[in-house]
Amino acid sequence: MKKVTQREIRGIRLSTYMCGLAFLTSFVILLSCLFIGYTQERQSIEQQVLELNEIHAKELSHITESLVAAMQHSLEESAKYIIAHPAESEQLAQSNLDYFRNSSSFFNAVFLIKPNKTIAFNSPTSLNQAGTKLTSRISIDALEAKRPTISSPYIGKINRTIILLTHPLFNSSGEYQGMLAGTLYLQKKNELKELLGTNSRKTDGSYFYVVDREGNIIYHPNPSMININVQQNKVVQALMQGKSGKQIVVNSKNRTYLAGYSVISNVGWGIVFQTPIENTNVYSSNLVRSTLIYLVPVIILFMLFIFWLSRWLGKPLYLLAAYAQNLAAGHRGKNRPKLNRWNYEARQLHHAIMMLEEETGEKERRLQSEANQDPLTGLLNRRALQSITDNWVYNQYSFAVIILDIDHFKSVNDTYGHPVGDEVLKMLAGVLRSQVRTEDLCFRYGGEEFVILLYEVSEHEVMEIAERIRQTTAIFPTPMGPKITISLGVTLSQDGESEAQQLFKHADTALYQAKENGRNQTVFYSF
Known part of the structure; x- marks a missing residue:
């Protein structure tokens, strides 16, 4: 016959069950709270970051739109001046062109081009392009368009990645006299780069970049990315369709970002402001850590309270069980417990x-x-x-x-x-x-x-x-x-x-x- 131990006879006390149940319940509730809090916080942060990035992108698009409009206006006014005040000498024409470039500081270089595709004057003169013919298809198309243009990035004669802005020259008789062109060197200092480059990369890994209507990168905090076509990016595809908004996107390096984007309407460019999605995990983890700091002491106090309460609640039953055991042993009336009215x-x-x-x-x-x-x-x-x-x-x-x-x-x-x-x-x-x-x-x-x-x-x-x-x-x-x-x-x-x-x-x-x-x-x- 199997020997029955004292522990098997006594069993486990009710207070032990209650404490175990309370601990298990608290543990499950804590895990549920942490999981729900982490998930909800991450989703909330993602949504907030997406909205903020969209706002940043729109603000930058407005600023860039104003700057490009100012550049075009500057070209237009200078073109009017050149037509209205023909230079009496080549030296004066060159001086006027130098004055225009230096006074606005919009362009890295300015050119006056004749209808026969010959560069009449250029500023700065160190470029030594005066008297040479246009060779790039983009500049020739701009000349033949006979209207204001803004080009996509291309490699110019001086072997630099540039953007070309032009304005046609028509005399009072309506005869086409050529065009006034300003160039932006995308890897060099200029007004556009100064504007976009200010705080373009944040300490949290957020940054923005600019693409043209063809999906070519015009500006990027990493200069090696300039003039790279990224039209396979979903955000860039939306910009090329004239859409603004926000979405989660995977970039060319297979990293996930929270992107806000906005179209620069007057030129068809787009600005993308994006933040690494890992940032939301960091913020959410901080929430979990803070929650633990506040909840763990509360749970410990709760467990101590449950332990005390279970002992208090279980004591009358324990005493009654002991009295019943005495009855079973034939000791009637021994250690009779008092009536517990509240239980x-x-x-x-x-x-x-x-x-x-x-x-x-x-x-x-x-x-x-x-x-x-x-x-x-x-x-x-x-x-x-x-x-x-x-x-x-x-x-x-x-x-x-x-x-x-x-x-x-x-x-x-x-x-x-x-x-x-x-x-x-x-x-x-x-x-x-x-x-x-x-x-x-x-x-x-x-x-x-x-x-x-x-x-x-x-x-x-x-x-x-x-x-x-x-x-x-x-x-x-x-x-x-x-x-x-x-x-x-x-x-x-x-x-x-x-x-x-x-x-x-x-x-x-x-x-x-x-x-x-x-x-x-x-x-x-x-x-």
Whole structure:
């Protein structure tokens, strides 16, 4: 046979289960909060960054649009001046061109080009392009267009990546005189680069770049990226379609960014302002870290509270379990726990154990002498009533007492004889048993008088039960034919009432009042 250990006998205490459940619940809630908080925060930050980047892109597009418009206006005004004030000499023409370039500082170089594709003058003169022919297709197309143009980036004669801005020259007769052209060197210092290059790369890894209408990079904080075509980028594709907005995008180096983008409407260029998506993970991780810093102490305090509470809640049950073990071992009455009124389960268990103890003792006593049972009705007798009532009063149980007897029972015995009277008593005992609850106890007090103890009932409930017994008795068939009636006195135990005899006195007073009032009624004893 397997040997049973002491731990297997005792089992695990309720407080241990409660602490384990509380810890598991707290752990699951913490993980859920962290996961939800991390996810929601990351999504919120991503949305905020996308919106901010779109705002930045729009602001930069407005600024760039204004700068390009200023460049075009400067070319237009200079073209008007050149037409309106023809230079009397080549030296004066060169001086005027140098003055235009130096006064605006918009362009790295300025050219005056004749209709026959010959460069008449250039500034600075160090370029030595005067008298040479145009060779690039872009510059030739601009000359032949005879209207203001802005080119895509291209490699010029001087082997530099440039953007060409032009304005046509027409005299007062409408004859085409060539064009005035300004060039921006994308890798050199100029007004556009100065504007865009200010704080173009942030400490958090955010940066912006500019593309032309063909998807070529015009500006990038990394100079090696200039003039690279990135039209396969989804954001750039949207810009090429004239759209502005925001979205998550993967760049050419397979890195994910939160991008805001905006079109520069007057030239068809686009600006993309983007932030590495890893930044949101950093911010979200900081949130998780902050949440842990604040939540962990709270959870620790909560666990300590649960530990204390579980011990407090479990103590009455533990004491009752120990008392039940003593009962099982035959040590009746040893270390009897007090009634715990605030704990429903402990109170009911206390009552059940006490009832079990009483029933066990009652069975033992009945086996010895059957002294506690009325042999005629099968109900508990007066001795059992006294013992149980004393026990209930000692344990401060809340209960009610009903004392009742049969109205004019003497006439039944006198008219039909004592055997019929005994049958009437048994009949009434059956009625009492059928109308009370399982936790209530019925007693034969003596002669035709009976007592009922009702556990934890209100005044309304006990009166309802008493009236039900009275009404049922009044219509119940009797052994001799005519119906019988009963009178009942009812009382409730009161706090501080230390003797069962006082309760019976109150109930008996109420019973006497019922008889004085004409019998066949229930009277509640009022203090």
